[in-house]
Amino acid sequence: MTTVTTAQATAILDAAQKKAEDMGIKQNIAVVDAGANLLAFRRMDGAWLGSIDIAITKAKTARYFDMPTGDLGEMSQPGKSLYSIEHSNGGLISFPGGIPLEDGDTVIGAVGVSGSTVDDDHAVAQAGADALSS
Amino acid sequence: MTTVTTAQATAILDAAQKKAEDMGIKQNIAVVDAGANLLAFRRMDGAWLGSIDIAITKAKTARYFDMPTGDLGEMSQPGKSLYSIEHSNGGLISFPGGIPLEDGDTVIGAVGVSGSTVDDDHAVAQAGADALSS
Amino acid sequence: MTTVTTAQATAILDAAQKKAEDMGIKQNIAVVDAGANLLAFRRMDGAWLGSIDIAITKAKTARYFDMPTGDLGEMSQPGKSLYSIEHSNGGLISFPGGIPLEDGDTVIGAVGVSGSTVDDDHAVAQAGADALSS
Amino acid sequence: MTTVTTAQATAILDAAQKKAEDMGIKQNIAVVDAGANLLAFRRMDGAWLGSIDIAITKAKTARYFDMPTGDLGEMSQPGKSLYSIEHSNGGLISFPGGIPLEDGDTVIGAVGVSGSTVDDDHAVAQAGADALSS
Numbered sequence: 070m071t072t073v074t075t076a077q078a079t080a081i082l083d084a085a086q087k088k089a090e091d092m093g094i095k096q097n098i099a100v101v102d103a104g105a106n107l108l109a110f111r112r113m114d115g116a117w118l119g120s121i122d123i124a125i126t127k128a129k130t131a132r133y134f135d136m137p138t139g140d141l142g143e144m145s146q147p148g149k150s151l152y153s154i155e156h157s158n159g160g161l162i163s164f165p166g167g168i169p170l171e172d173g174d175t176v177i178g179a180v181g182v183s184g185s186t187v188d189d190d191h192a193v194a195q196a197g198a199d200a201l202s203s
Numbered sequence: 204m205t206t207v208t209t210a211q212a213t214a215i216l217d218a219a220q221k222k223a224e225d226m227g228i229k230q231n232i233a234v235v236d237a238g239a240n241l242l243a244f245r246r247m248d249g250a251w252l253g254s255i256d257i258a259i260t261k262a263k264t265a266r267y268f269d270m271p272t273g274d275l276g277e278m279s280q281p282g283k284s285l286y287s288i289e290h291s292n293g294g295l296i297s298f299p300g301g302i303p304l305e306d307g308d309t310v311i312g313a314v315g316v317s318g319s320t321v322d323d324d325h326a327v328a329q330a331g332a333d334a335l336s337s
Numbered sequence: 338m339t340t341v342t343t344a345q346a347t348a349i350l351d352a353a354q355k356k357a358e359d360m361g362i363k364q365n366i367a368v369v370d371a372g373a374n375l376l377a378f379r380r381m382d383g384a385w386l387g388s389i390d391i392a393i394t395k396a397k398t399a400r401y402f403d404m405p406t407g408d409l410g411e412m413s414q415p416g417k418s419l420y421s422i423e424h425s426n427g428g429l430i431s432f433p434g435g436i437p438l439e440d441g442d443t444v445i446g447a448v449g450v451s452g453s454t455v456d457d458d459h460a461v462a463q464a465g466a467d468a469l470s471s
Numbered sequence: 472m473t474t475v476t477t478a479q480a481t482a483i484l485d486a487a488q489k490k491a492e493d494m495g496i497k498q499n500i501a502v503v504d505a506g507a508n509l510l511a512f513r514r515m516d517g518a519w520l521g522s523i524d525i526a527i528t529k530a531k532t533a534r535y536f537d538m539p540t541g542d543l544g545e546m547s548q549p550g551k552s553l554y555s556i557e558h559s560n561g562g563l564i565s566f567p568g569g570i571p572l573e574d575g576d577t578v579i580g581a582v583g584v585s586g587s588t589v590d591d592d593h594a595v596a597q598a599g600a601d602a603l604s605s
Contacts, residue, residue, distance in 0.1 A: 155287040
């Protein structure tokens with residue numbers, strides 16, 4: 070199983086933190102490996118305590134279904150096909166901020182960010198994911 | 204990290220209970236510290252048993268995200284940005300009754316109230332929070 | 338169902354806290370009612386965070402079986418009749434610090450204390466229980 | 472309540488990882504803040520997956536009771552005063568590898584390490600804790 074490494078995960082945290090600092094926001098950042106198991110986590114000083122679990126769960130959710138968490142959320146609204154999927158797996162997060170990490174066509178892990186608006190969270194997660202290919 | 208003290212928490216419980224008595228309602232009242240850990244709790248005679256967990260979770264939710272629980276609830280409705288956030292952190296409460304406790308610009312804890320209508324709960328929680336600054 | 342009242346629970350917390358202060362220790366103190374549901378809780382400044390759950394669980398355990406928690410613990414040691422009972426009820430505490438509250442021959446609740454040695458915890462819980470009859 | 476910072480937590484992870492590399496072992500390393508909430512985590516490539524939870528729980532346990540986890544374990548053996556305390560707080564870890572982080576006399580967080588023998592885990596956690604004062 071190809072998976073994101075510890076060194077890559079640390080680089081992802083660093084890149085995401087730098088992006089958050091540039092944006093003037095405080096974030097929780099999590100990286101899971103190809104097995105959806107926690108690999109690295111960092112909470113910036115003063116970031117929301119409730120976002121510890123959300124950042125980790127966003128990363129897990131993104132790897133569970135190999136798609137950005139916001140994409141899943143569009144399918145889990147009332148009346149949609151995956152309504153209430155958040156009840157599974159001990160609780161999922163289905164709003165933006167979780168992004169799969171890819172090596173070519175292979176998903177090798179995921180990054181999850183929480184602590185600001187969902188647009189901010191997604192942007193910071195993307196900055197983290199971009200560090201993988203740089 | 205500045206945190207609410209035991210003496211302050213007891214004063215908050217007393218003020219909230221007095222407000223509830225004035226309103227003729229029976230409440231569960233909880234205070235958590237800056238680390239979102241339970242600091243003080245009181246259930247008034249005859250108050251709902253199901254509100255023990257809700258009052259404590261409201262207080263935790265308010266500290267987890269440093270905002271009144273009702274504000275979070277507006278963002279967690281179907282179609283809104285934080286839809287289904289209640290599945291995180293082992294269960295959140297996103298209707299009114301939880302209020303952060305502040306020392307200037309610093310959140311030092313939170314109070315949560317449950318046992319009546321959400322408007323009543325919020326009013327009682329506010330009376331508790333006001334005791335901090337008096 | 339006769340049960341300890343909110344006013345009595347607050348008096349129990351006050352008496353237990355005073356005893357702890359006299360002993361120079363920091364305690365978590367919990368009172369449950371006749372239904373084993375949380376009625377009142379107080380954590381003294383600087384008391385162990387891990388004792389929040391233990392104090393509450395000691396109080397519940399004492400009411401679940403209508404005996405001091407230390408008595409239960411003697412029966413739950415390896416080779417004894419109630420070995421591993423701590424796995425039940427979502428987790429019990431079977432060392433001293435939980436004491437039933439009695440009105441004559443009727444158990445009307447329980448008090449649980451955690452934060453120091455088990456002998457200290459028991460002494461503080463007893464001081465709380467004594468406040469009921471004074 | 473003074474708490475360990477994000478920058479300090481990252482330095483602790485770096486120091487612990489270097490120690491583990493010097494010892495030729497693979498570790499999971501976690502840091503919690505003064506409120507016992509997760510602040511930073513790192514799993515070294517190939518480290519045990521089952522140690523993710525153990526490292527985090529060791530750090531929480533060390534902060535919950537402001538002592539090394541191995542000290543707690545000596546008191547939780549059959550026949551000892553805290554027998555079965557592991558059932559509290561949703562599960563504790565009471566063998567070595569968790570160490571409180573101190574600023575003078577104040578506990579400001581804790582570090583937890585899991586992935587090798589308990590002696591190795593403790594040594595790596597100590598190397599992490601030592602980074603705080605260097």
